[in-house]
Every structure is written in C-alpha cells, then in structure tokens.
Amino acid sequence: MKILVVGELNADLVFGGLRSLPQPGQEVLASDFSLELGSSSAICAAGLAKLGESVSFLGKVGADDMGAFCVRALAAAGVDVSLVQADAALQTGITASFSAEDRALVTYPGAIAQLTAAEIPAETLAQFQHLHVSSYYLQSGLQSGLAGLFERAKAMGLTVSLDPGYDPAGEWSQGILAVLRYCDVFLLNELELAGLAGTPDVVAGLRALGGGARLTVVKLGARGCAAWWDGQLYEASAITVDVVDTTGAGDSFNAGFLRSWLRQEPLEQCLACGSICGGLSTRRLGGCGGQADWQEVEGWLERTLRGRASYATMSNRE
Secondary structure (H helix, E strand, C coil): CEEEEECCCEEEEEEECCCCCCCCCCCCCCCEEEEEEECHHHHHHHHHHHCCCEEEEEEEEECCHHHHHHHHHHHHCCCEEEEEEEECCCCCEEEEEEECCCEEEEEECHHHHCCCHHHCCHHHHCCCCEEEEECCCCCHHHHHHHHHHHHHHHHCCCEEEEECCCCCCCCCCCCHHHHHCCCCEEEEEHHHHHHHHCCCCHHHHHHHHCCCCCEEEEECHHHCEEEEECCEEEEECCCCCCCCCCCCHHHHHHHHHHHHHCCCCCHHHHHHHHHHHHHHHHHCCCCCCCCCCHHHHHHHHHHHHCCCHHHHHHHCCC
C-alpha cells in the first residue's frame, strides 16, 4: 500500500516541564526544550513510516535552514521526500509548543499556506492507493481546490482521509462540508468536532458529521476515542503511559488508525491501534520522538485485545 500525505511541513520548538502556560507580562521556565519535526501532516507521515508503511510526502518549505531541517527529519523517519518543494521565495513555517498540564501553540504559517491543489498532478496521484491530508484550516492555499483533489483521487481509485485540524480564526467554515463528500475517513479531536458540528455532545456531533459512506472518528485524549459508522457508535479506551508531551499525539493516532483501516481490519482494532500509537507518542518531547514501531504496537494490541474475537484478524498484514 503506497500512501501520499499532502500537507504542511514546519518545525516545532517544544518547551516542556512548564509549571503553567505563559501569561501576559510573566515569564515561565521550561525544564525541557527540543527542536523537532512539526506539522500535523508530517507527524502522521512519520508515524505511518515507523509502522512500516510506504509513505511519500508532498508539500512546500522555504529554501532555508529550517526547511532543510524538516526535510532531513522527515527522510530520517523513513518518508520519501522527493515530492517536497523548496522555494527560495518562501520562509519555512514554525510552531512554538508550550506543554504544562495542557498545551498551547503559536504558529507562524510561512510556506504552510502556499501549496495549491493545482500543483498535485494526476500522474502523481496515480502512483498511490491512499491520500491523506491534515490541517485544512492552516492550508489556505489548498482549501479551495481540496474537494476537487479528493474527487480526482476517488475517481482514480484512491481512498481518502482528512484531519481538519483546529481553526485559528474560530469560524469553522462550512466549506469543508464539500470536501467531506469525497472523504472515506474523517479524523478530528473533541474541540474540532464541537466547532464543526455546533455541539459539545460527542455522540450528537458524530451523528451530525458521520453520514453516508464516511467513517468519522473523534480523539478524546485520556478518555480514548470514538467513531460513528453505519449508524453505530464504537469506542475504545486510552492506554496508560507516563506522559511527557502531548504534541502530535492526535497525528500519531491517525497513523495507527489508518495503518489498521487500510488493511480492512475491524473498526474496534483500528481504534485500539490508534489509541496505542497516540498514547505511546507522548513519552518524548515533540511529535515524532516517542512514536512506536509496529513490533511495539503489536505487543500492546495483543494485551489490549486478548480474548476478543476481533483480534483473530490481526494477522491480516504483510
């Protein structure tokens, strides 16, 4: 299975061990700091590669030191970066992530907003079986053409998944509904679900957004995850780990979930795999440092799903 991830590529400055998040006029000290590969799309791509998938990344960076760092980090994770474009007219985006009991982010978009659907030709799509896009609301250049891109991909036989990410404007533009018409898997967190569905009730939100042939999955942090499929609610618990940093945990969840879903494994197992991958990723600073390989995830799955009939299909892999 060859996977194409189309999305934003930027670095993360991660500050950990804060007693509280920064407040106006105050200074707080961090006990940990790390420069990491950032962006929802890139962290998901790295997670998929760590799990043994064949993944290519298509996106833009500036022709600068930060862009070179991002491309090197993505390649080191096992992702094909031949489709990444370095543009001297752009500056690579960067996010500062502050982790205390909760997490706060500040992002300079830079090149993030510059990729357009017109820059993704049919001959590129034809090389893949699955297309994943993250950060719809950050990728303003891609938004207007994304429904058309998904439609083209579906017509060529690809399956398609989307993680919208958070809307910094807080407007939750309903233009995304046109994109969802062509989406097989819609992955979002609780805040995003509430913003798009117009309700804080998880089940009501899943019902509102989960229609037709689309599988809708919500990540609930320490409360696990849930999905709405074919008129039915599915749920899975989170795993217990010593959390260092939650940056990118939802993106690692996406990688684990898609790894199982693309193998047509039972939905309960897809949710368990996502929860395991998301949970294990929090063991290190940054989104990629704590990501698990398939051998580690498989061990967790054996313990998590032991005794369940659905586990019998776990052998449905390469």
